[in-house]
Amino acid sequence: MSDSIEPGETAAVSARSARVFIEGIALWGPRLPGWDAARSILRGEAKPCDAPARRPAPALLAPTERRRAPDTVAVALEVASAACASAGREPRGLASVFASTFGDTAVSDYLCRQLASAPLDTSPTKFHNSVHNAAAGYWAIATGCPEPYTALSAYRHTFGAGLALACTHAIADESAVLYVAYDIETPGPLATMSPSRGALGAAFVLAPDRSPHAKARLEFRVQPGEARATPARAANAALVEGNAMGSCLVVFETLADTLPADAAAPAPHPPRREIVLTLAPRLALRLAIGQAS
Amino acid sequence: MRAQPLCAQPLCVTAYTVACAAGAGLAAFARALRERRSGLRPNDFTAAPLETWIGRIEGLERDAAALPAGLAAWECRNNRLAWLALLQDDFRERVAAARERYGADRVAIVVGTSTSSIGATEEAYRRLQPDGQFPPDLRRPILHEPHSLADFLQHALALEGFCITVATACSSSAKVFAHAERLLRLGLADAALVGGADTLCGSVLFGFNSLGLLSPEPCRPFDPARRGISLGEAAGFALLERAGDGPWLLGCGESSDAHHMSSPHPEGRGARLAIEAALGTAGVEGRDVDYVNLHGTASQKNDEIEGRLVAELFADDASASSTKGWTGHALGAAGIVEAVVALNAIETGLAPGTLNSSAIDPACGPQVRLENRECDVRIAVSHSFGFGGSNCVLVFGRERPR
Numbered sequence: 055m056s057d058s059i060e061p062g063e064t065a066a067v068s069a070r071s072a073r074v075f076i077e078g079i080a081l082w083g084p085r086l087p088g089w090d091a092a093r094s095i096l097r098g099e100a101k102p103c104d105a106p107a108r109r110p111a112p113a114l115l116a117p118t119e120r121r122r123a124p125d126t127v128a129v130a131l132e133v134a135s136a137a138c139a140s141a142g143r144e145p146r147g148l149a150s151v152f153a154s155t156f157g158d159t160a161v162s163d164y165l166c167r168q169l170a171s172a173p174l175d176t177s178p179t180k181f182h183n184s185v186h187n188a189a190a191g192y193w194a195i196a197t198g199c200p201e202p203y204t205a206l207s208a209y210r211h212t213f214g215a216g217l218a219l220a221c222t223h224a225i226a227d228e229s230a231v232l233y234v235a236y237d238i239e240t241p242g243p244l245a246t247m248s249p250s251r252g253a254l255g256a257a258f259v260l261a262p263d264r265s266p267h268a269k270a271r272l273e274f275r276v277q278p279g280e281a282r283a284t285p286a287r288a289a290n291a292a293l294v295e296g297n298a299m300g301s302c303l304v305v306f307e308t309l310a311d312t313l314p315a316d317a318a319a320p321a322p323h324p325p326r327r328e329i330v331l332t333l334a335p336r337l338a339l340r341l342a343i344g345q346a347s
Numbered sequence: 348m349r350a351q352p353l354c355a356q357p358l359c360v361t362a363y364t365v366a367c368a369a370g371a372g373l374a375a376f377a378r379a380l381r382e383r384r385s386g387l388r389p390n391d392f393t394a395a396p397l398e399t400w401i402g403r404i405e406g407l408e409r410d411a412a413a414l415p416a417g418l419a420a421w422e423c424r425n426n427r428l429a430w431l432a433l434l435q436d437d438f439r440e441r442v443a444a445a446r447e448r449y450g451a452d453r454v455a456i457v458v459g460t461s462t463s464s465i466g467a468t469e470e471a472y473r474r475l476q477p478d479g480q481f482p483p484d485l486r487r488p489i490l491h492e493p494h495s496l497a498d499f500l501q502h503a504l505a506l507e508g509f510c511i512t513v514a515t516a517c518s519s520s521a522k523v524f525a526h527a528e529r530l531l532r533l534g535l536a537d538a539a540l541v542g543g544a545d546t547l548c549g550s551v552l553f554g555f556n557s558l559g560l561l562s563p564e565p566c567r568p569f570d571p572a573r574r575g576i577s578l579g580e581a582a583g584f585a586l587l588e589r590a591g592d593g594p595w596l597l598g599c600g601e602s603s604d605a606h607h608m609s610s611p612h613p614e615g616r617g618a619r620l621a622i623e624a625a626l627g628t629a630g631v632e633g634r635d636v637d638y639v640n641l642h643g644t645a646s647q648k649n650d651e652i653e654g655r656l657v658a659e660l661f662a663d664d665a666s667a668s669s670t671k672g673w674t675g676h677a678l679g680a681a682g683i684v685e686a687v688v689a690l691n692a693i694e695t696g697l698a699p700g701t702l703n704s705s706a707i708d709p710a711c712g713p714q715v716r717l718e719n720r721e722c723d724v725r726i727a728v729s730h731s732f733g734f735g736g737s738n739c740v741l742v743f744g745r746e747r748p749r
Contacts, residue, residue, distance in 0.1 A: 181554030186514030192734025202601030
């Protein structure tokens with residue numbers, strides 16, 4: 055690409071595109087329990103689980119912590135761990151970007167109810183779990199990772215905005231970055247305003263250079279003007295329907311089409327040349343996903 | 348952590364503004380700092396009595412503070428405060444000029460908040476309809492999620508670029524400088540509006556109360572007899588460009604404590620990493636720093652740990668202080684408010700002292716000062732350390748480094 059960016063080149067003005075390598079891939083949804091299963095399901099080669107799980111049980115946490123962990127933390131830590139394992143990277147060496155549309159809506163619902171009835175009895179644990187960076191903070195604590203994390207939201211554009219920021223971080227800092235995106239089921243009256251169903255977590259380890267761990271190449275281009283996201287195929291979209299982070303699915307579907315479990319298997323769906331995510335109402339992120347080599 | 352941090356691209360802070368309990372607009376805030384007038388008052392915000400002091404913005408509830416009709420969909424306390432800040436110091440005009448210069452899609456918005464407009468959600472729960480629905484006037488989904496602030500700004504300023512809300516608790520509106528710097532360094536934007544806004548709400552007042560961290564008196568940062576924090580509300584913004592007139596962002600350092608959700612690491616491990624990374628990316632040494640705006644919340648642990656670190660990492664003749672005695676702890680907006688104090692120090696030579704405190708904790712070195720000082724500030728640093736162990740340190744300088 056003529057206008058792609060080289061790390062360390064500070065004079066690059068008006069560059070709108072860049073490239074990273076995906077080293078680790080992770081996905082967890084009630085009917086998509088992990089990337090290996092999801093890859094076959096999204097290709098249409100396997101049936102989705104007919105007994106959906108409510109939430110994952112991340113092995114990173116001790117059993118007591120695992121039971122007590124809020125849903126946000128359970129789903130975020132599950133995919134974060136799986137992405138690092140898939141990349142063959144130690145979690146403690148990776149900076150991270152955590153993205154969630156609504157954050158911990160179960161805690162928000164609790165806090166708002168409590169404040170409306172007995173504010174002085176607010177639970178301190180629930181309060182410190184209410185910060186948008188709670189899942190990121192627990193990840194840093196559980197892995198002993200001193201590298202920086204961030205936690206962000208961009209409403210309907212959260213998955214794309216977080217992905218773009220994570221890619222930017224990897225290129226600018228010349229280091230691999232963990233990207234984690236998740237949303238949970240919104241309970242209570244808040245669900246009428248911030249609706250989200252089930253739990254969904256997605257994660258990548260993104261690296262600026264091609265390493266032996268590279269699984270896919272991701273080229274991105276930022277394009278101004280009306281932004282319309284590429285929809286996932288209907289059967290796949292239905293698997294995460296209603297979750298606020300469901301817009302991530304088209305990326306995983308394209309990865310599944312590009313990276314079959316069995317390299318000799320013919321692709322039931324030819325991989326798309328390009329997919330579009332939104333970054334803002336009038337800013338699109340165009341992604342071209344290909345094999346790493 | 349990498350041994351040699353990458354050098355950040357220096358960025359010019361071509362405009363900045365603030366609205367906090369100590370004053371709306373740079374001139375009013377600088378005057379309050381100079382005259383040592385605190386913006387704190389006894390809590391009159393919560394319906395249930397709560398004995399603490401707060402930095403509340405006067406008149407934000409009045410009709411005069413309402414958003415213009417075209418922005419009524421975003422109406423809430425937090426966006427009102429953001430709007431109040433945009434109206435100061437010709438900031439809106441400066442952003443409009445950047446939009447003209449670069450194009451609406453080339454001006455990014457990266458802003459921080461801790462609770463955004465959750466005050467509106469709290470109100471909806473207090474006024475739930477008999478059928479469990481939100482009251483009709485609050486059935487506006489954009490208010491009941493974290494991105495309310497950045498979405499409001501994008502509409503209010505007619506921008507069409509990157510638009511991201513960062514929510515890492517008390518480091519939020521400091522980390523936005525680091526995120527924006529990367530976007531500009533890679534050429535994905537030509538200018539960035541950074542900063543943030545956080546307003547008082549039940550969640551934070553009763554939440555910090557539940558942790559036993561609220562002071563029953565005006566907060567006294569670094570005082571050996573300090574009794575906890577005073578919460579405040581504030582908004583502030585800065586415009587970052589690759590060139591221009593103004594002080595410079597020289598470096599940013601970020602780290603994680605990886606220790607505890609609501610307590611700092613006992614030796615300040617993460618804070619030290621962030622300070623060292625910030626100085627490293629800026630290419631300056633601790634001894635080059637003239638003024639340090641400290642996180643200084645007046646909580647027992649933070650001040651002791653931060654005081655020790657400052658004694659070790661900065662020169663004895665540097666000035667360091669917490670300005671939370673003026674503003675209260677503005678949480679997600681603390682980073683930008685204190686970045687503004689550091690920028691003002693560079694531009695006017697005012698290194699504020701520490702308000703309300705009558706002595707300095709013996710854990711501190713000579714850097715932490717009670718009295719204001721007028722001095723030549725060429726390099727200023729601002730510390731932000733947050734819940735979840737998220738740390739960010741910013742380095743500003745008067746001149747662009749060669």
